[in-house]
Amino acid sequence: MEHVLSADGTQIAVHRVGAGRPVVIVGGAFSTAAAASALADAVAEQGFEGVTFDRRARGDSGDATEGQRLAPFSPEREAEDMTAVIEAVGDSAIVLGHSSGALVALFAAANGAPIDHLFLSEPPLRFGTDEPRADLPQRLQALVDEGRGGDAVVLFQREGIGLPETMIEQIRSSPLSEHLTSLAQSTVYDAMVAAATSDPGEALLSITIPTTVLVGVETMPLLARAAPMLVERMPSAELVQVPQSKHHAIDPPATAAIIAARVAR
Known part of the structure; x- marks a missing residue:
């Protein structure tokens, strides 16, 4: 590396x-x-x-x-x-x-x-078509700033990606959840990139x-x-x-x- x-x-x-x-x-x-x-x-x-x-x-x-x-x-x-x-x-x-x-x-x-x-x-x-709400990056950033990285991950999965609720809950209760939470800040950036290109x-x-x-x-x-x-x-x-x-x-x-x-x- x-x-x-x-x-x-x-x-x-x-x-x-x-x-x-x-x-x-x-x-x-x-x-x-x-x-x-x-x-x-x-x-x-x-x-x-x-x-x-x-x-x-x-x-x-x-x-x-x-x-x-x-x-x-x-x-x-x-x-x-x-x-x-x-x-x-x-x-x-x-x-x-x-x-x-x-x-x-x-x-x-x-x-x-x-x-x-x-x-x-x-x-x-x-x-x-079916674009996420324009304020998604701001709402994600607010959750990250509040120390609620896990909630930011769920919000991005739900509104940014469009995963079904059953899959979101399966991921949230799995060992993968901790790793995804460590990447919460990146959801803000992915949402902003998508808004500029989608x-x-x-x-x-x-x-x-x-x-x-x-x-x-x-x-x-x-x-x-x-x-x-x-x-x-x-x-x-x-x-x-x-x-x-x-x-x-x-x-x-x-x-x-x-x-x-x-x-x-």
């Missing part, structure tokens, strides 16, 4: 495996770098360098914006974090973002991040970077709907179904093989 310095002074923890052109992997909500290690290994087996990192307020990364009033968080901070990671591993990189990480990757690409090929895995785009405008849709939108099977209806809608609106994009990826989880070998094939082409 190493740390790179983002533009606002946040320390971002980076893990690298393999050798070759870097493939930077951006995880989704509640994900840390460890969750993407199997995909990084699979990418390395395809002849690339697999790069994972803890997004700010997660794992071994810091968060220079936490509690700041003069320089609060905005989606641009996550774009800067990703750019700092890319610049630490090469002049440019292939980038794969999964779930909310796909939103970060898309936003960063539109803001000039040095990306050679963009892979967006099941981006949770709503295109203006109904993508011209700046996001008109990027010229070769883009592959990946979608698995038996996934959430929102995600199955969003992938083809994005490709319809994005001239640089193509849609690829990954049958091996199920229930919003990436299949590492299959996904790594698609990356290798699309980059070679």
Whole structure:
């Protein structure tokens, strides 16, 4: 593990495996770098360098914006974090973002991040339909500030993701709950990134970077709907179904093989 310095002074923890052109992997909500290690290994087996990192307020990364009033968080901070990671591993990189990480990757690409090929895995785009309330980030932050991180996690699961109540209760009563609570601040940031990207405008849709939108099977209806809608609106994009990826989880070998094939082409 190493740390790179983002533009606002946040320390971002980076893990690298393999050798070759870097493939930077951006995880989704509640994900840390460890969750993407199997995909990084699979990418390395395809002849690339697999790069994972803890997004700010997660794992071994810091968060220079936490509690700041003069320089609060905005989606641009996550774009800067990703750019700092890319610049630490090469002049440019292939980038794969999964779930909310796909939103970060898309936003960063539109803001000039040095990306050679963009892979967006099941981006949770709503295109203006059933969007969360605009004050969701503020309500999440209020819970975190009150020391109610567990309640923030539940609120994000309910309104930000749309999980059913039975699943939320199962997660809350499981050993996973403590880990998720430690990531409560990140729910605020994911909600803000989603608000900036969920109904993508011209700046996001008109990027010229070769883009592959990946979608698995038996996934959430929102995600199955969003992938083809994005490709319809994005001239640089193509849609690829990954049958091996199920229930919003990436299949590492299959996904790594698609990356290798699309980059070679």
